[in-house]
Amino acid sequence: MSIIECAMGAFQIISLDGSADEEHLPELSTSQMLKMYRDMVLARRLDSWLMRLQRMGRVAIHAPSEGQEAAMVGSAHALETEDWVFPSYREMPVYIARGVPISELLNRQFSNEEDPLHGHDMAVYGSRRYQIIPAPVPVGMQIPMAVGFAMAAKYRGEKAVAITYFGDGATSKGDFHEALNFAGVFKAPVVFFCQNNQYAISCPYSRQTATKTIAEKAVAYGFEGVWVDGNDILACYSATKRAIEKARRGEGPTLIEAFTYRLGPHTTADDPSRYREQAEVEKWREKDPIARFKRFLVRRGLWSEEDDAKLYEEIEEDIKREIEQAERKQPLRPDVIFADVYGSEPWHLAEERDELSRLI
Amino acid sequence: MAVIPLAQAINQALREEMRRDDRVIVMGEDVGRRGGVFLCTEGLYEEFGPDRVIDTPLAESAIVGVALGMAIYGLRPVAEIQFADFIYGGFDQIVSNIAKIRYRSGGQFSAPLVIRAPYGGGVKGGLHHSQSPEAYFIHTAGLKVVIPSTPYDAKGLLISAIRDEDPVIFFEPKRIYRSVKGEVPEGDYTVPIGVSRLVREGSDVSLITYGAMVYECEAAAEKAEKEGISVEVLDLRSLLPFDGEAIIKTVRKTGRPIIVHEAPKICGFGAEIAAFIAEREILSLQSPIIRVAGYDTPFPLVHEHLYLPNERRILDAIRKAISF
Numbered sequence A: 001m002s003i004i005e006c007a008m009g010a011f012q013i014i015s016l017d018g019s020a021d022e023e024h025l026p027e028l029s030t031s032q033m034l035k036m037y038r039d040m041v042l043a044r045r046l047d048s049w050l051m052r053l054q055r056m057g058r059v060a061i062h063a064p065s066e067g068q069e070a071a072m073v074g075s076a077h078a079l080e081t082e083d084w085v086f087p088s089y090r091e092m093p094v095y096i097a098r099g100v101p102i103s104e105l106l107n108r109q110f111s112n113e114e115d116p117l118h119g120h121d122m123a124v125y126g127s128r129r130y131q132i133i134p135a136p137v138p139v140g141m142q143i144p145m146a147v148g149f150a151m152a153a154k155y156r157g158e159k160a161v162a163i164t165y166f167g168d169g170a171t172s173k174g175d176f177h178e179a180l181n182f183a184g185v186f187k188a189p190v191v192f193f194c195q196n197n198q199y200a201i202s203c204p205y206s207r208q209t210a211t212k213t214i215a216e217k218a219v220a221y222g223f224e225g226v227w228v229d230g231n232d233i234l235a236c237y238s239a240t241k242r243a244i245e246k247a248r249r250g251e252g253p254t255l256i257e258a259f260t261y262r263l264g265p266h267t268t269a270d271d272p273s274r275y276r277e278q279a280e281v282e283k284w285r286e287k288d289p290i291a292r293f294k295r296f297l298v299r300r301g302l303w304s305e306e307d308d309a310k311l312y313e314e315i316e317e318d319i320k321r322e323i324e325q326a327e328r329k330q331p332l333r334p335d336v337i338f339a340d341v342y343g344s345e346p347w348h349l350a351e352e353r354d355e356l357s358r359l360i
Numbered sequence B: 001m002a003v004i005p006l007a008q009a010i011n012q013a014l015r016e017e018m019r020r021d022d023r024v025i026v027m028g029e030d031v032g033r034r035g036g037v038f039l040c041t042e043g044l045y046e047e048f049g050p051d052r053v054i055d056t057p058l059a060e061s062a063i064v065g066v067a068l069g070m071a072i073y074g075l076r077p078v079a080e081i082q083f084a085d086f087i088y089g090g091f092d093q094i095v096s097n098i099a100k101i102r103y104r105s106g107g108q109f110s111a112p113l114v115i116r117a118p119y120g121g122g123v124k125g126g127l128h129h130s131q132s133p134e135a136y137f138i139h140t141a142g143l144k145v146v147i148p149s150t151p152y153d154a155k156g157l158l159i160s161a162i163r164d165e166d167p168v169i170f171f172e173p174k175r176i177y178r179s180v181k182g183e184v185p186e187g188d189y190t191v192p193i194g195v196s197r198l199v200r201e202g203s204d205v206s207l208i209t210y211g212a213m214v215y216e217c218e219a220a221a222e223k224a225e226k227e228g229i230s231v232e233v234l235d236l237r238s239l240l241p242f243d244g245e246a247i248i249k250t251v252r253k254t255g256r257p258i259i260v261h262e263a264p265k266i267c268g269f270g271a272e273i274a275a276f277i278a279e280r281e282i283l284s285l286q287s288p289i290i291r292v293a294g295y296d297t298p299f300p301l302v303h304e305h306l307y308l309p310n311e312r313r314i315l316d317a318i319r320k321a322i323s324f
């Protein structure tokens, strides 16, 4: 799918009714596809639990991913273990698809003693082991970082590709434009994955750009842009797979725009009724990416209502058990405040740490 | 007189100035339809329309850079940065362009604009929703920096800032946006930039502070009173220009200055105040100048209540000053 084809509409494989464009079906085994489906459902259910836990005051804040699971799970399944992820703060489904156990995600959310970020940040997650850089809260910061990482991998002759996730709002930032320009100039093995969920908090897409698509911006930086139906998991998978393989072959960056919709609030602190009509949300609910993929699987005889009910039940139990365990773990010690500021602690921090322990 | 929260006083100042002067424009992320994420601009979009209440693209550098262009044209833009933590994206424009346009044009051009930003901790916002970056801007010649702590001052100072002939960075202590309420007169009044407010009189120790820390200082002063220590609390309100006269006065009176702020200690604004006192009033001192500040770490997510100066830490400093 090139930028010229974009004029015709976003790249799609699965239609709303679950029928498929056979010609473009990616090569995926049944078990792979069922794993993708499971990841979407797990992400959706965990998301809903986190929203609830926040309302009960048990976790601090959450940026929901409801409605965007196809874009995230589809793209993340196109990555190899050697690839690196530079996410934004909404990418929990990516972590799940990357194989991060939900226990780890919950340790982070509850900031307990096993929080991999040591209670320092509310970015959803980050882990060297899973090759995920913790999402920076300031919008767009991860984009140049991903380019630098990709350039370094190229310099070392490694095959790793960097993928970076960001929203439509982020494309207004200099960081985005400067990073794309760098990537074009240095042919960095990087994939820019924009989830255009049509809102940046309350600001609609039309407040971020006057172009019809984000994808077409790639042209100005000298590489390919792809416009994909972000609620179609197979289209997101295929487009990302192509871009990753291209980058790995040394043929440079790609900008993918997954056109999707944020069904929930921006975060638990947001009230979308202040800026959008419920009717619009309902219209997009009909395009629910999980329902669409399920229809596809059922149509092909790979999945049934019974399977589905069982899956939901299983996932519910897993999540409840993990929440209970994460909540039972010890809180972080107060002096964790002073951990991780430098590689080794300078004298003034040691002094401040002593003062804190004297006072509590 | 109506008793309203600090956030609403800001809203009132903006509304009244926009009614009074059609050069006043409000711009920023989510300031329009959404009314700002803290609702400081609530209702302005409905009253003044999209040309004067501008929901901008997500781009801090352009928000402040564009505000500068408007100011040079002759408008009075009030740009909102959604959280002070995101002001760094516009830092280059602010320190290299906005702060210097008067100087580098030999006084031909100026930047009468306001940059408003909620700042500070206490809302469990983690390290990118809690910072106190005032020192970077105080350090930059050409900028004025203001931090109100009461609804009355918030309105009066914001009106002064909008009418000021130079760029004003207006940091709002978000943790007390709703919790602190106070009497605010409807209609026009100003609180002059550069003048502090004596919150509480005392004779043994001076707490010199600003922002949400004013309330921690008051609480500590109450406690100290019970121990027989008389504590004065000075709310600076303006950090640049700061009220040097009032600082000297209180130091002469008590001889024991303690500076309290949320920002980290090293090179924080307290360092400037300490140096100012040391240079001018060293012979009045009866104890070392003490700073109670945020620790020199990034702002933590968990245990922020231990990171921020609180009554206990301030009281500890008061006792230290007294027993020196």
Ligand SMILES: Cc1ncc(C[n+]2csc(CCOP(=O)(O)OP(=O)(O)O)c2C)c(N)n1
Pocket (backbone or CB within 6 Å): A090, A137, A138, A139, A140, A166, A167, A168, A169, A170, A171, A197, A199, A200, A201, A262, A266, B029, B058, B060, B082, B086, B089
């Ligand atoms: C530099 C910066 N400015 C402002 C904010 C406050 N903020 C947080 S998310 C957001 C909107 C982001 O929209 P988008 O990039 O489209 O991503 P989405 O949230 O829709 O996933 C804003 C304005 C921020 N985090 N960082």
